[in-house]
Amino acid sequence: MSRFPFPAYANGWFRVAYSDELTPGVLKSAHYLGRDLVIFRDSAGTAHVLDAICPHLGAHLGVGGTIVDGDRIRCPFHAWEWGADGACKRVPYSERPPANARLRTWPVVEKNGLVLVWHHDQDAAPSFELPDLPHYGQPDWTPYRILRWTVKSRWLDMNENAVDRAHFVYVHGAHTMPESTVEADGPILRCQSRMKLGTPKGEIPGGIDTTDYGPAFQTVHLTGIIETWMVNTATPVDEEATDVTFAYSVHAVDGASDKHGVGAAIIRDLEKQMLQDIPIWENKAYLTRPFLVEGDGPFGVYRRWMKQFFSTTW
Ligand code: FES
Ligand SMILES: [Fe+2]
Incomplete structure (x- = not known):
């Protein structure tokens, strides 16, 4: 099965x-x-x-x-x-x-x-467009660095992570569940999280804005210590495996590329999170009727959004 x-x-x-x-x-x-x-x-x-x-x-x-x-x-x-x-x-x-x-x-x-x-499984023409990203190719942004994984799972299941508040504590060791808003707008899904980031000079506000454009293209805009953009894509290889890549660019402040390595540190953390998630993803099942409780994230919003990318109902 x-x-x-x-x-x-x-x-x-x-x-x-x-x-x-x-x-x-x-x-x-x-x-x-x-x-x-x-x-x-x-x-x-x-x-x-x-x-x-x-x-x-x-x-x-x-x-x-x-x-x-x-x-x-x-x-x-x-x-x-x-x-x-x-x-x-x-x-x-x-x-x-x-x-x-x-x-x-x-x-x-x-x-x-x-x-x-x-x-499109019925050969229908493209029904939405992808955005032009403002940072791409700009001289004050570092060229893409690409992280890549082959994961034995399907991206629309993996990507449910964004709304899964509780797992941030129990899989990723976050101290608190993130406060975030999720909003679906046609083929676009916007997820915004705000948090306090600890720096040597005290706490500063930080943010992660994740935007999905359809089922396999996602941008992540990280603000706070240093501005970083990620373009995340997930292409199924076959029924079993997905080729996932994160391409990230860091805002090169004062002409230096990622001066203090802060952007690289953020990415290392995201990479670590990915490695924590993969064993869960590669073995879990997608339950059509999960047993959710108060405190779980807005799974309903996410699941209604993802259903539009299939021609058949399930
Ligand atoms: S030309 Fe004969 S198989 Fe391609
Ligand atoms: Fe995760």
């Missing part, structure tokens, strides 16, 4: 690469959402994601396939050439390429240094 009542692949935007992993003229393979994919950047600089299995006789385009003239994928098996639109452009030993042959293409956006695909 599955530990989850909901499908492994929700409807939404999923990161499949970081922008700096794509070099024009180079074909990259990936396996996400239970499918073999190829990713490339064309001669105009646009990123494309297509299925990797060649419709001719099933070769994997990412294993020995090449980019021709900057814009077409040549299959390693019989050298058919495929355009970024999924059409067959050339069969080297035949007069006319087959008009009906189609390689599946994925809707792609490239934003904030990430390449993302839109997945």
Whole structure:
């Protein structure tokens, strides 16, 4: 029996690469959402994601396939050439390429240094957009540092953490349960927590604002000692595992990058929390009817929000 009542692949935007992993003229393979994919950047600089299995006789385009003239994928098996639109452009030993042959293409956006695909189990068009983040690419912000985990779970279950007030005390050793507000706004979920941070100069106010845009893209804005942005993405590899990455940037105060290492210390703490959460996540089940008591967080708000990313009810 599955530990989850909901499908492994929700409807939404999923990161499949970081922008700096794509070099024009180079074909990259990936396996996400239970499918073999190829990713490339064309001669105009646009990123494309297509299925990797060649419709001719099933070769994997990412294993020995090449980019021709900057814009077409040549299959390693019989050298058919495929355009970024999924059409067959050339069969080297035949007069006319087959008009009906189609390689599946994925809707792609490239934003904030990430390449993302839109997945919808009924093939519906994208129903929401991702934000442009104000800090990305700005000179006073450090470039992304990326933390990565492969977790045997599903992100929408893991991410319930944000509203699970009590676990912060019993899993993460917090002294008090955080005070936070959670608000759903269409595909967006905003969770704001305010706290007092201890510093050598006394307590200062701190905040963590977490915003989810759909089922697999989240920003975290940390304020207080030093301003930090994280872009968290979680892409299912298959029914079992999820590729989770946190890409963080720290506001470089006075031209120095993370002068006192405070940003790095915050991230180390988040990394520690992640390692505390993973064994729970990898073994827990998602209970449709949990036994909640007063004092537990706003699970209902979270669960109503997440249901919109599935075409079927469960
Ligand atoms: S399998 Fe790709 S060209 Fe034949
Ligand atoms: Fe946690």
